[in-house]
Amino acid sequence: MSLLDYMWRTVGVLFILLMQRASATDCSCELTNAEKPFPKDKLMNIEKSAVECNQKIQSAKMSDEAALRLGLRQRLLQLQEDVSALEREDDGGLYGAVSLRILELELAEVLQLINKLNRTHNTHQSLSRKVNATVQTELKQLEKFDHMQIAQTMEENKRLKRSVAQCQEELLATPPPPPTTPTTCPQGRPVRVEGPRTYTITQYGTSYTYGSWGRDPRPTAGKESWYWLIPLTSSNVFANYVRQYTSLSALIAGVSPKDVAIASGNPTTNTIQGPNVVMYGDALYYGCYNNPSVCRFNLTSRAVTTASLPQNSGINNKFPFCHLEACYVYTDLDFVTDESGVWVAYTSAENYGNVIISEVEPGDVPTLGRTMKTSLHKRTATNTFMVCGVLYATRYVDKETEEIFYSFDTKSGMESYNLSIRFKKMHTNIQSLNYNPSDHKLYVYSDAYAITYDIIF
Template sequence: MLLLLLLLTSTGPGHAVKVTGQEKTDGSCLCEVNTNTWAFPTQKFEKVDKLVQDCGANLQKLQNQVTETNGELPKIQAIIKNVTARIEPLKYLNTKGIHNALHLRQLSQDLEEISQMINTAQREKNSAETRKLKEEVVKVQEEVKNMFTDNVFNLETVRDKLRSLHNRVQSCRTIPGDFRSPCHQRLMSNISSPVTTKLNPFDKSYVSGAWGRESKRESEGVYWIQPLRYSNIYDYTIRLYPSYNDFMASKNYKDVNVAAGYSYAGGIQGPGTVLYGGAVYYQCYNKDELCRYDLQSKETKRLTLPNVGINNKFPYCYYSCRDYTDIDLSTDEQGLWVIYATESNHGNIVLSRLDTETFNITHTWKTRLFKKSVTNAFMVCGVLYATRYADTYREEVFYAFNTATGHEDNTLSLPLEKVSTGVASLSYNPIDRKLYMYNDGYLLAYQALF
């Protein structure tokens, strides 16, 4: 028997199978071949087939997810855009480290400054209040000292305590002993309906500006109006009337230019203007400064407000923003005030009292009222009041900060009628005890009730 070796190629490349056979008499070869060697790999095929099916199902699921995501993506982008726009004004909170680890060294410096202020106040007016403040400062200094070694502390709580101490020191230094005589009832009890309603004499399109009555008794008969005729933001002219009758009749007026043009040095920006003691006070054009234009000497003085936010950084913004109302001046029985906001006070209202003789800041209080959360603000008897939008025809005085005590009250609800939505300016006159509002081009006056 002749054994033959046949190499038959299998289904896989590079593989061979050895087969035995017999040579017949006619020279042919008879071989027995086991065909199981080339049997189809059914089990492997089924596994691969299942894998392909699973992969197809997963691919379809992934494709459905992509389709669904593409449908939701515009909504997500819209939400992100909205949130980004809302967070944008508050970016400074992060860049200034307010929400990061706060600096203990700076806190210590602030506390030392307050301590020096209390020492000065105690020398000027040694009272039970100044002695109490001194004791409280010593306690806080000990707390801050312990912070350098403790791992757990709340710096924001300490900062709020320092703000309260700062305000109490300012109040202790500021209020003269006889102040209660003109303001025996410091808080307003109500506000009358408008006693004057008049469209401004320039044009109804001038929706922003200020108006009122000279706030110092030496020139108490003079009425004035200062519209913002350039983009409802800027101007350089104030119109004066010698009497109320002339004002109502729009006659016998005199236009005074405080600068060569609104964009020149000394131009007016924003509706925060007031007339006090024969001088026009306002925000200088595009500057973090107050301007004082003397109507007699024609001279302009300037005063820088430290750290103030300007150019729509902290405008009045409740319901809708009133552009370029970052700096607002106000008058009352105590004199002249400026209302603004700073980054260091987290965008909350800062109130400073001005000495009109030297044109300097004498005292400053820091409130916890976010300036963009109010429509407008004004001073009456050493108390800061803030308003908010109620509806198209009504404002509400909802907040008061008393400089005599440093206390805040956000439970007020004094209605204030108006004829249109927007309030450009609102100020108080201590002579006639009236509030003067510039309301979308309309001029309204109210009687403050105590």
């Protein structure tokens, strides 16, 4: 029994009961339905018309397209036979031109049949869409009688089921990375990125889309819960101070910031150049203004010291991170932290634009330690980060997805290009990304938003 029949039968039973009760008490009442009667006949006519129309369309579609396919098959067989005959001929070229002209005409007929088949198929598809649209319009008009919103609820359930199925497919579509050479990482190797765990606009709003933020992996006493923030306040390239907050909630609320000036203005000596900045041991590491060097700013003494990069290292937007649609300006130097300290990723023309990774030795005056060359071209990546001496690179997949696709083990020198660890972006671009070994989080600055993700090992 259909739902509609059940509803009508229920109304009839209620009416009979009311009449019987009225007779038993020697009184009468009139049942008045304030609502318009449901157009059952109209629904049945729509269903009947849709079935008949669908049958006619399918029948015509199969008949027309079958005839065209049969004709096309015969013409192709004839063309194949004529080509074979031409290949067997040996008339010294006497009739070759005539035969080729005949084949040309036959080929033209074949192309005409193909075009006609395509037009017929498109016509039937268009007709099917029009019929479907008409039926949907009629059903929408009938939905006003659905006071219990059954039809609307069923459609919403279908949508939710599709969303759940799509979500499950996305989860299954991210395989774990292949096994790599064992490292000294106690937590293992990254297999998944979850989040975001933190998602907030900074105190500056959307004014500055480039910048970086995070926590000091090796803070001084009393600053264990502090966070730092550096928006590039000049042309998305330069900054001259670091802003600190005593807690994450203070950063989210934008209250009680502590600003520490690094330079007198932008751009000038000691100005921060580029968004890929990190803090380690109460010191800020960044790319020096207009200089192929590592700058180290001591937040206690306010002193700036430098270490020169190898000769001809790229700066001033010569070798930025990129994807197919755009590049992230002035990302020539990318500073990263891991369990051992600070590293810098960069490149040079001598290395053909491929990433070079150098360890920044600790000390009041920075020096470059171990330096390794990779085969990763810098413009094919959008960011890098370091975990237990392994360099990872990300790339832009689309506006909603970023992928960790590459790794380089600084201990063994082994590289891999097939990690395929994808995670959802909250905004289109990620201007800076860094791993913090103290809480195993990725700190992301994305189009003026401060975001964190958890790395699952």
